Amino acid sequence: MSDTPGTDTISIAADIVGVDRVSPDGPGANTGLFRQRKVFGTVRPRTADEVRRLVAAYAARSVSLHAYSTGRNWGLGSREPADDDVVVLDLGSLDEIREIDVDAGWAVVEPGVTQGQLAARLDGTARMLNVTVSSAHSSVIGNALDRGVGLRHQRVEDLMGLEVVLPDGEVVRVGWWPDAHRQTPVYPHGLGPSLVQLFVQGNFGIVTGAVVRLLPRPEALRVVRLNFQSAELGEATAQLRRWQAQGLVSGVLKFYNPAAARGYGSTPGEWLAHVCVDGTPAAVAALSGIIVDEAVRSGVFTDVSNTDAADPASPHHEVTALVERSYLGDPDVTDTVFEAKMGMPADQLDERIGFLFFLPLLPFTPEAVVKADELLERVREETGIACGATGNVLGPDVVDLVVTLKFDRSDADVAHRALDLVYESFTEAGFLPYRLDVDHREWFDRCGGQPSERAFTRRLKDSIDPAGTIAPGRYF
Template identity: 65%
Template sequence: MTVLPETTAGHEASAVADLRAVLGKAAQVVGADRVTHPDDETHGAPVTTLGPNVGLYRSRAVFGVVRPQTAEEVRRVVELFAIEETSARLHAFSTGGNWGLGSREPAQDGAVVLDLSGLDLIRDIDVAQGWAVVEPGVTQARLARLLEGSERMLNVTVSSAHTSVVGNALDRGVGLRHQRVEDLTGLEVVLPSGELIRVGWWPEADRQTPVYAHGLGPSLVQLFVQSNLGVVTAATVRLLPRPEALRVVRLNFTPDKLEAATAEVRRWVSQGLARGVVKIYNEAAARAYDSEPGQYLVHVCLDGTREAVDALSGIVTVEAVKSGLFSAVSDTDASDPGAANHDVAVRVERAYAGDPDPTDALFEAKMGRPARRLDEEGGFLFFLPLVPFTGAALARADELIEQVRAETGMRCGATLNALSADVVDCVVTMKFARDGEEAERAHRALDRLYELFTAEGFIPYRLDIEHTEWADRLAAGTGARSFARRLKDAVDPHHVIAPGRYA
C-alpha cells in the first residue's frame, strides 16, 4: 500500500491545532483573560494584536499574546512551548516603550508574545548596600519614588518616567550617569527549556556579600543582554550614591564652532571635570530645552560636596569663557527663578539627581504628546550609532546628518551623549507626520543613516526591527557571530525564543 504524504494544508491545520492547544494550556497557567489568540474567523492564521507603533514599522502578525504576572507563570509558559515544540516562537517585552525601534513588535512574523508588564514587583531593596531587585514591569518612576530622600538614587534616562528599568538596561539604553547595562549586577532568567536560573550577583538572605556582577568563572550576565537566550524575569540593579550637591552648567555655541567646541568639552571630560553623561544637542534637539534658535546646547553635570561643586563650576565656566568658543555660559539657570530657562533647568538637574519627573514634562515637550498616546498618534524613529569623541569625528557625523537632510528633506535631531572621553552615543531622531509621504521619507532617511554612518565606521549599538540584518553585516570577521549561533543552538535547540533584533 502506498502511503501518501500529508498535504501542506494538512500540516498547517495540524500546526494551528497544536498551537491552539498550547495557548489553551497557557490560559490555564495565567488565566483565560490574560491570553489573546486568533479567533475562528481567521482560521488560525496569525493576526496583528499589538496595535500601532510610533515608528510606523510594518506591524508583525502574531499568533497570540500571553500576559503572565509572576516569574513562575513565565517559567511554566516557556516550559509548555519547549515541551510541545510548536512552530511559534516566544517574543517577550517589558512595558513596550521601545519607541522608535519597534515598540512592542517582534522582529519577525508568527511569534507568540509574552507581555511582561504584569511582572511589576520591587522584590527587595537595600539602600545602604546600593541595590534593588526589580521585575520587568517596574518603571523608573516607581523605583525613583521609593528612593526619594534616601542616600541612593537611580540612574534614570530622559525617556518617559513610565518606561521599564530592566527592559531599557537589557537593550543597553543610556542613562544620565552611564549606560544602564553597567547597573545590571544579576539576572533571573527562564531558559528556553523552562528552567529558572540566576546569574551574576544576587542577594542572600543569611549573609551579606559585596555587590559584584562578574562572580567566579565566565561572567554570565552579559549573555542575556540584547540576546534571545532566555526570558529575564527580574534583575538586581545598582542604586547610585546620591551626591550632596549638583549643578548643571549650560552652554551654547554656533554650528561653525562644532569641531572646536566639542573638542574643548572632551578635554573637560578627560580631565575629570564633569560627572555623569555630558549631553550636546544640535539645533533641532535643543529646542525642547528652550535653547536659543540656531545654537547647539551643552549640559555639563557637576556634583559632589557643595565645596567641590562650587569649585568645579568656577573652573568649567572660566574655561568655557576663556576658550572663546561659547556664545552663552551659565551655571545659575536652575537656581535663579528669573532665568529664562529656569523651569527646564530645574527639571534637567533633577533628572541628573535621579528624578525622572513623573509628569513627563520634558518628554512631552520633545515628543508633542503623552507617552500613553505615542504609539497611536506619534511618528518617531531612532538611529543610534557610536562615534569617537573627537571634534573631527563629531563634525563628520554632523555632515552626514546634513547629507541625509539634503537627500530626503528630513531634519534630524541629534543628541551627543558622552559615555566617556573616548566614545559618544549619537542619538539621531526623526519626528514625522503619520499621514502623507513624510513617514516614507523618514524611513528612507533611516536607511541612508545606516549606510552613511556605518561606511564611516560609526557603528550602531542598538538596532530597530527593520534593520536586524545589520547585526551580521557589521560583525567583524572574528567568528563571534558564528559562536553566538552555536551557543543559541546549544541553549535553545528547538528555538523556543524568537529571533530578535540582534540574533
C-alpha cells in the first residue's frame, strides 16, 4: 500500500459503497510473481451506478483506478495493476445476468458473471456460450475484453454491445442493445464507427455490462483425437491445415506440444490434436469418418480415434467426454480438466504455483509451427524451463499459440528470464504477442501496430482521459 494520501483516498470510496466494501489492502498474490504494485486500497462496488459514482469522485481528485472482473487473469498479472498508486476496483460483485433471450441469441451480463454461471442458465436450451478451457469461474466479460480465445472462436466476436463508464463518470452504451419497443437483429456495428472494439484492450473506460452473443447449439458433435511424434510436426501441421482450409473442422482446432498434452492424459512425449466436428448427426458421422480415414492413410499419426467420448472402455474416455462437453458450451463447473492441467484448484493458483503466459500469433504453416517449437526448445536449453504450447487455430492462416511457463515459486527469477527470452525470440521471428502481461507494457510500442496507429491511440486516450484516470499503463 502507498503512503499518504492513501487513507484519505480510500475513504472517498467508503462514502459511496460503505465501509465494509473498502479495504486498505492490495489485490493480493499473483501466480506469475510479478512485482506487486503499491496501491491505495481495494474497493468492491455492487452496482454499475456505484462504479459510475466512484469514477466521477476519483476523477475529480485526479486519482487513477484499476478495475478487474473476477481477477483470474492468471499468468498475465491476475489482479495486479500495471502502475503504482492506484485504487483497485474489484467488480466481482457485479454478477447479475440482467436479461437473456435464448430465441434471439443474446444475454446482458455484468463483469462478475462467470462462464459457469451463464452456461448453467443455458443448460437444456438451444443456445450455448462460447466457453474457454480455463476455469468455469472466470469472467465472461473480462476474458473477452482481453481477446481471450473460446472453443468456437475469439471471444471478442461475441461482444455485441458494451456499457461503459467513461473517465468523467458518464455512462455510454455502444454497439447493439436490446430495444423494448422493437426487435432488431443482433449485430454490433450498425451505422457510423464501430465503437465496441475501442474498449477491447483499451483503457478508455470501465465496462459494467455487455451484450454477449449466444450461439446455436449443434445437434451433434464429435472430437477426433490424434497423437503424433515431434518428428512429424511439420507433416501433421500440413494435414491439420488442409482439413481446416477445406471446411471439415468446426470450432477451434487445437494442438498441444508434449508438455501441454500431459494435462489431457496423452501419451508421454507425443503431441496431441483435438479436431472438432459438429452439425447434424449424419454430417458429424460423415466428416469425422473422413478425417479418421485420411489421418490413418497419411501415416503421420500414431493414434487416431473419434470414439473416445462414446466408449467407456477407452483410456481417454473421461477427458475426451469433458472436451466434447466444452465444445458444446459446458465449461465443467468441477474444473476437472483445469485442475488436471494445473495440479490444483483454481482458487489456490495465486498462492501456491508459479505460472506465466506468453500469447503470440503464428502463421498456420508447417514452417512457422516448427520454428516456434524450436524457439521454445532453445528456451528450455538456456533456462531449464520446459514451456507448454497449445495451438488454437483461428482459421486456415492464423494460430493463437498459448505458451505456458510453470515453475517452482523459488525459481521466479529464472522463469521471468525465460519469459523475456520468449518475448525476444518470438518477436524477432515475426510471431508477435496479441496480449501482454503487466510487466511488459513497453512491448506495445514494439508490437502494437504502425507508429502512426500507436500515436493515434494515445491521442484518443489523452482526449478521453487526460488525467489518466482509467488503468494507466495497461497496454498504452
